[in-house]
Amino acid sequence: MISKRKKMLLAKNVNLNKIISKRYITTGIPFDNNAKTTDNYNNDTINNDNNTPSTNNDSGSFASKYIHWTPSNITSGMLRLDLYKIPSYIGHCSSRINRLYNEDRYSFSLLKYASNYKRAVTNTKNSPTFLNINIFDGHGGSNVSTWLSKHLHEKLVQTIPNKKTFYSILKQYCLKYPHSDYWLNIYENREAYYKRFIRTCSTKKEDVLYNGSRMIFDKFGNIIDKTSLLSDLDRLRIFQTYLEVDLKDCIVYENCGSTASSIFLTPYAEYEQYTKPSSLDDNNSSNNNNNNNNVDDFNNDFLLTSQSLMKLCVVQVGDCKVILCDKHGVAHSLTQIHHANSPRETARLNSSKLSITDSFGETRFLDMFANTRSFGDSKGKEMGLSCEPDIYSYLIGNTSKLPHQEKSKLQFGGDECFICMVTDGVTDLMDDQEIIDLITSTVNMRGLKKATPQLVCEEVIKYISAISGKDADNATCLVYRLSNWGNWPVIDRTGALREEKLLNTNQAELRE
Incomplete structure (x- = not known):
């Protein structure tokens, strides 16, 4: 049976998938790629329109956010x-x-x-x-x-x-x-x-x-x-x-x-x-x-x-x-x-003179970067x-x-x-x-x-x-x-x- 609301929407040529996608919100990427996700813990909004369904090129290589699965109970x-x-x-x-934005x-x-x-x-x-x-x-x-x-x-x-x-x-x-x-x-x-x-x-x-x-x-x-x-x-x-x-x-x-x-x-x-x-x-x-x-x-x-x-x-x-x-x-x-305090990274950069320890005891590269x-x-x-x-x-x-x-x-x-x-x-x-x-x-x-x-x-x-x-x-x-x-x-x-x-x-x- 089709509900009255669904019949009305179909009669008006409304895209039901868009309505469904607006109701489906997760902690990560929403169903609608153009939508925004609200963080559950800090009420901050994160743009997560980061994945198109699939990408193909002339070489035949492929990227997709979908997988295809056949459960054992389905013939x-x-x-x-x-x-x-x-x-x-x-x-x-x-x-x-506790930051203003989620990066x-x-x-x-x-x-x-x-x-x-x-x-x-x-x-x-x-x-x-x-x-x-x-x-x-x-x-x-x-x-x-x-x-x-x-x-x-x-x-x-x-x-x-x-x-x-x-x-x-x-x-x-x-x-x-x-x-x-x-x-x-x-x-x-x-x-x-x-x-x-x-x-x-x-x-x-x-x-x-x-x-x-x-x-x-x-x-x-x-x-x-x-x-x-x-x-x-x-x-x-x-x-x-x-x-x-x-x-x-x-x-x-x-x-x-x-x-x-x-x-x-x-x-x-x-x-x-x-x-x-x-x-x-x-x-x-x-x-x-x-x-x-x-x-x-x-x-x-x-x-x-x-x-x-x-x-x-x-x-x-x-x-x-x-x-x-x-x-x-x-x-x-x-x-x-x-990190700048890593011996391996210090050797790679020859950075013993370029790394500075701040007042909190954290070593920073060029006095700016925590990572090298x-x-x-x-x-x-x-x-x-x-x-x-x-x-x-x-x-x-x-x-x-x-x-x-x-x-x-x-x-x-x-x-x-x-x-x-x-x-x-x-x-x-x-x-x-x-x-x-x-x-x-x-x-x-x-x-x-x-x-x-x-x-x-x-x-x-x-x-x-x-x-x-x-x-x-x-x-x-x-x-x-x-x-x-x-x-x-x-x-x-x-x-x-x-x-x-x-x-x-x-x-x-x-x-x-």
Whole structure:
């Protein structure tokens, strides 16, 4: 039966989808891309019109905010799901806390692009599909963080990695900053730079993959090579995109910038995602041939119901954190932050004389920047404040297809529970294990049905709001559920510490 109100609207040719979208408000991106979202905790308004439904280009690469899922209890057909509206699998919450504006942003998307030199770059039909989650912490305004949340994932799929193009970008930095020894040194030693950071990617976290046995064998005897999770094409795409985006689109902002942390997740066995969706029958075959590079041709069940190992790539610029919860409920930081007091960053910038400690004990680069890597912030570019990313790769996920003796070769033991991404507004007040324990204890107390990733994100932000001071920074929390969600031990390692912080905050408020 059609209601009277619906009949009236249909008679007036009113778009019902617009009415529905206005009623649907979440803590993150609303259904209507042109709408605005009201923060649940501070009544501040955030522009979140940052994702068009999909982006395609001539190369066949693709970016979309939708996935296609076939539940096990459905024999035919397929669900089209918005990545921003899957609270049982992806949670997101952001708040300005005690600041006037919220400069944090984030984005979710499904990407498809060639990741192997043996594949033609112009044909990505058989290329893997990646789940991409980004978190951005803006400073000096939200211009850069907003632009990145709208366009960075699009630029990644549009980029065609090329060594000559990459060197050309480095040369443009030298021309842009002719008095910069930092960029001149990189360009003059570009071959060594390429070999160190792109061909071999010798970051410390990446080196961990080489410790112990290199090879893992599944129960069928197939070899899994831990050291081949990323090709140099993958790394070159990221470096080339980040440096080009910063040079052409972000450097125009002198006093505004943003950090960025990203994850890219795809099955290790890529054939899992090449299953043709059951809803596509022979009648649609002509359609599919004409649009064979569309992400709709892929069944993305692996994002929600993966029963195999996953390749996780983490890209870091700045001080947002990416934290992994293993099957024992232990927190593992997947990144290293880029602060002026970091010995590694001091060596990179030769900045012992350029870093100054302020009256609060915080070390700042050029007496202005808390981070030594960011997008934008053109005033610091000449001295080396760049957006060169750190790239880490890990092998995580379901170990049901691995023999027991092979599980110990995985870096975190396999069967990890979830990935959490937070801005420094959270990590300034909580350490990694506290964040993980707050999430796991919330699920333990409320149960798996109620305590979704969306709910636990909101709980983290509520806790930060409760213990934050008058000058506390914006806080954002994202949680992506892995296959072992909820199967951690019932242990709260930091419960007493979190309670003490709450009590101290309440006592301080009473004294005031």
